[in-house]
Every structure is written in structure tokens, then in C-alpha cells.
Amino acid sequence: MSRNRFNSTSSFSQVIRKFFLSAFVVFAFAAYAIHERLTNANSAAAASNSGGGQDASAQPSDPTSAPNPGSLSGSSSGTLSGASSTSPAQAPANAASSSSNSSGYKDGTYTGQTVDVNYGLVQVQTTIQSGKIAAVQFLQYPNDRRTSQQINSIAMPYLQQEAIQAQSANVDIISGATLTSEGFQMSLQSALAGAH
Amino acid sequence: MGMPVTVEVVEAADESLFDEVFEYFGYVDGKFSTYKAASEISRINRGELEWEHASDDMKLIFQLAEQTRIESNGYFDIRHQGRIDPSGIVKGWAIYNAAEILRKRGFVNYYVDAGGDIQASGKNPQGRAWRVGIRNPFQMDVIVKVLSITDCGVATSGTYVRGQHIYNPKDGEDALAEILSLTVIGPDVYEADRFATAAFAMGRSGIDFIECLPGFEGYMIDRNKQATFTTGFARVGTA
Numbered sequence: 123m124s125r126n127r128f129n130s131t132s133s134f135s136q137v138i139r140k141f142f143l144s145a146f147v148v149f150a151f152a153a154y155a156i157h158e159r160l161t162n163a164n165s166a167a168a169a170s171n172s173g174g175g176q177d178a179s180a181q182p183s184d185p186t187s188a189p190n191p192g193s194l195s196g197s198s199s200g201t202l203s204g205a206s207s208t209s210p211a212q213a214p215a216n217a218a219s220s221s222s223n224s225s226g227y228k229d230g231t232y233t234g235q236t237v238d239v240n241y242g243l244v245q246v247q248t249t250i251q252s253g254k255i256a257a258v259q260f261l262q263y264p265n266d267r268r269t270s271q272q273i274n275s276i277a278m279p280y281l282q283q284e285a286i287q288a289q290s291a292n293v294d295i296i297s298g299a300t301l302t303s304e305g306f307q308m309s310l311q312s313a314l315a316g317a318h
Numbered sequence: 319m320g321m322p323v324t325v326e327v328v329e330a331a332d333e334s335l336f337d338e339v340f341e342y343f344g345y346v347d348g349k350f351s352t353y354k355a356a357s358e359i360s361r362i363n364r365g366e367l368e369w370e371h372a373s374d375d376m377k378l379i380f381q382l383a384e385q386t387r388i389e390s391n392g393y394f395d396i397r398h399q400g401r402i403d404p405s406g407i408v409k410g411w412a413i414y415n416a417a418e419i420l421r422k423r424g425f426v427n428y429y430v431d432a433g434g435d436i437q438a439s440g441k442n443p444q445g446r447a448w449r450v451g452i453r454n455p456f457q458m459d460v461i462v463k464v465l466s467i468t469d470c471g472v473a474t475s476g477t478y479v480r481g482q483h484i485y486n487p488k489d490g491e492d493a494l495a496e497i498l499s500l501t502v503i504g505p506d507v508y509e510a511d512r513f514a515t516a517a518f519a520m521g522r523s524g525i526d527f528i529e530c531l532p533g534f535e536g537y538m539i540d541r542n543k544q545a546t547f548t549t550g551f552a553r554v555g556t557a
Contacts, residue, residue, distance in 0.1 A: 281525060283546045286454060286462040286539055291556070293464055294442050295324075295499055296436040297474045298453030 148237055152248050159228060321409070321433030327367040327420060328427035328443050333421065339416050341433065346412040349375060352403050363401050379404050379411065384511070390516035390527070403483060410511020411471055414436050417507070430507075435473040437507040454497035455539055463501075463537055463545070465554050471507025475500045475518035486519050496521050499539040502528055503554050510534070522546075 232248045325339050347357045358376055361367040372380075383404055386394040396404045409432060417430045417437040427440030429448055438448040449466045451461035455476055465472060476499040477484060486492035500518045504510035513534060517524030525546045528536035535551045547555065 171507055281529060281546050281548065283544055286543050286545050288454065288457075289451065289461045289464050291449070291451075291461075291464045293449045293451035293461060294326075295429060295431050295436055295438070295448060295450045296434065296453055296461065297450050297465075297472050298455070298458070298476065298499070 144237070148234070151231075152234055155232070155234075156248060156250070323433075324429075324431040325420075326407070326429055327425055328440070329425055331425065334490060335420070339419055339430065342416050342419065343412060346408065349373065350404060351380070352401075352405065359402060359404065378441070381407060382411065386512045386516060390513070390519075392487055393519040393527075394512060394516035395485075395519075398483075398485050398487075402447045402451050406475075406484065406515035407508075407512045409433060409435055410471065410508040413511075414506055414508040425552045429541045434456050435471070435507055435511050437471050438467050439469055441468065452499070452501050452537060452539075456543060464556050465501075465503065466556055467503065467554055470554075471510040473502050473504070473507060473511035473514040475502075475514040477518075484515060484518050486521065492521065494519065495505070495541065497524065497538055497540050498526075500524055503551075505533055 205312070229250050229252065232250070323340060323343050325336055327335070344346070348354065348356075351357045352359055352363070354360060358367065358373060362369075362372065362376070369377075380396075386407060387396075396402050396406065413430050413432050413435055414437055416432075417428070417439065420428050420430070420488050421439065424516055425439075426541045427442070429436055429438040436448075436450060436454070438450070443529065447466045450467060450472055451463040452463040452465065452474065454460040454462045475484060477554050484494060497518065500514055502510045502514035502517065504513060513528065513531060514536075517527045517536065520527055522538075522540070525538040525548065528534050529548045531550055535548045535554055537545055537547045537551060537555060539545050
């Protein structure tokens, strides 16, 4: 899949909406996958026979195997292709390490497949500790500069702005980027003169 | 480097005090100036001096720079195209040390200004907080904002003056032309300077970085003559 297929004629809000929708879907998908593991943990043997389905008690599965039909990939791929044209996400595949615990969640770290959300690739990793979701993090994140700068702006929309205006107040000191000695003296004199 | 230095002490002080402060800046310049062929940093850059044989201050600066690089997610980096230029952290460090000379001598009301970065302590001759004007990057003899400060540091990063070298370590193509000036107010001038340099390399996001840094305020001026400032800036910046 090509990355950064950013359409420059899209409006700014469409870009952001698509990204957040896709990112939300990936998170929701990862959370749902964990939920599936919990509910399927006791019937793991029965569920694992359908051509490479993913389940907690089986050996770590081949990431290229088909997703468990009927539930996981059906809902997620439907939602994803509605948001943007991407490949359907696979079920979380690689359990880097696992150990059992009494609550039914398998401790370990689960890595999701890489999803192309149209503005880059997203890959989520989920960590289970003591049977609970301890962390969900992005392993891959769209790093197109333009997009991430827009997202940064979205993250901090509340910083105030103002047009700069000349001030006529008295000052003791002046802060500015380094000048040469001559330029400094000249401009310092005139600045302080202007300030009085 | 070769930046102009201004020291003002409100209490009565002997001239030898100022000599000591200016001598210290001379020492720093002689060691860290990339414009001086005989400086220690120039010899390191030419490969004439091994890291193990560098002076204590040079090693200290390298450690502080590395710490700043990590704290700024890589945006502060004294290495560029195979050369090392530590001026983005040396300046604030030197001003801080110079002010310490005054503080340890028992002086309370003073400031040290080197190249527009300032450590201010106590009160000005009128008994008020020190008033610092932020220069208009579009008109050098005009002030666009006044800060009222005491016992803290102010540093302004900018590329509107020739000779100022700040780069975006994450994108060599980035000309850093969007933001002309970023003024950072911090607990002391060493902190303000290193983070002003780091934040400037982040472009427009630099002010967000300062906003998220507890104990720091910032005032950023972009090429459209628009200023963006942190939520706590009103504490130090008057209208």
C-alpha cells in the first residue's frame, strides 16, 4: 500500500476527521480484540479450528493467516473501508510473550497489523499486565510533517494570539536575537530612546 | 560568538567586579567560539583534540547538551553536518555562571545581559521588577512587548539576524522561516536559553513545547507579525 496518499485538495477538517476516525477505529479494534480474547479464552480449542484463527491459548499465529471469520475482521474491515480506502486490518497476531493468570486475560504484548489510514501507517501495540490492559501505544504513526503539524495545532488550539504592536513603555533591558556589536549599540540606543 | 555583554549592579560595586565578569565571558569565548580558530571547540571540530583530553567545562557542556537533546525529543542538537556548535547552550550557561559571580559576592539587585539573553535578580534602580523589552524582529529599534521580571532568566531565539545558526535536526530542508523570534522566560537563563533554542528548531510547535514545560512561559512571533503566547504568559508580560 502506498503511504502518504494525502490529497491536497481535501479540506483541512476532512483530513483531520479522517485521521481521527481511522485512529479511533484502530484503537477500538485493538480494544475489541482484547475483549474477544477474554470471552473466547475458555473456548479456545473450539474456536481455533477455522483456518488460522487467533486466540490466546494457541501458539503465536502466523501474521499472514486469515482473520477469524464472522466477527472481528467483518466489523473492522467494514468500518475501515468506510472511512478511507485501506486494507482490512488483521486480528492482533504476534504474542511476544505470554503467561496465564486467573482473570482470563493473557499477560503479554500484542502487536496489531499495520493499517494504512491514508496519511501514513498506523500500528498499535497492546500490553496486558496482571490481566488488565496496561498500555496501548502506537508503534507506527503517520509522520508526514504537514499532517503532524496540523495535529499539533489541533492539540493546542487554546494558545492566545495577538498582532504584535509597538510599545512605548520604559524598559531596562532588551531581549532579542544576537546582533553584531555595532548593530547592537545602534539599535539599543534608538530602542531605549524610543522607549522614553 | 563575540556578543555584546551588559552588566548592571544596583548596589555600589567596585570596578574589579565587572572586570571579573567580563573576564569570565572572555574565557568562555576563547574556549567555545566556533569563530576562533584557536578555541578548544574549533580544535575538536578539526580533529586536533580528542574527547578524552577535552577540558572539564567542555565535557560538562557536552553532557548538558546531550541531556537537553533527550529532553527536547532530539530537537536540540549541537551536532550539525559533522561539526559541533554548542553556542545554543553555552550562552545561557555562561550568563548564569557570570550572574553567580555577583550572587556569591552578596549582590542582590543586578542583571547580566549577553546577546539579548538575560539573568535578572532583585529589583531595578527604581525599586521595581526589571523591565525587559522584546525586540520587534521586523523593526530592530522597536519593542513589541514588555516583560516585568525578577529572579529568572529570559532568552530569545531567532534567525532574523545573520549569524544565528539554529537547525531542525529532524528535517534538513526545513529553513525555519516560519517563526522569527521565540522568547522564553524560565527559572534561570541557562534553562531559558537551552529550551528557547530547542523550541525554535520545532518551528510553530515550539510554543506548544514551552506551554507543556512547567515553570516556563513563551512569546513567539511569526512571519505574519502574529504572536502566540503561553497561557501563563500574562504573569510576566504586560500589555
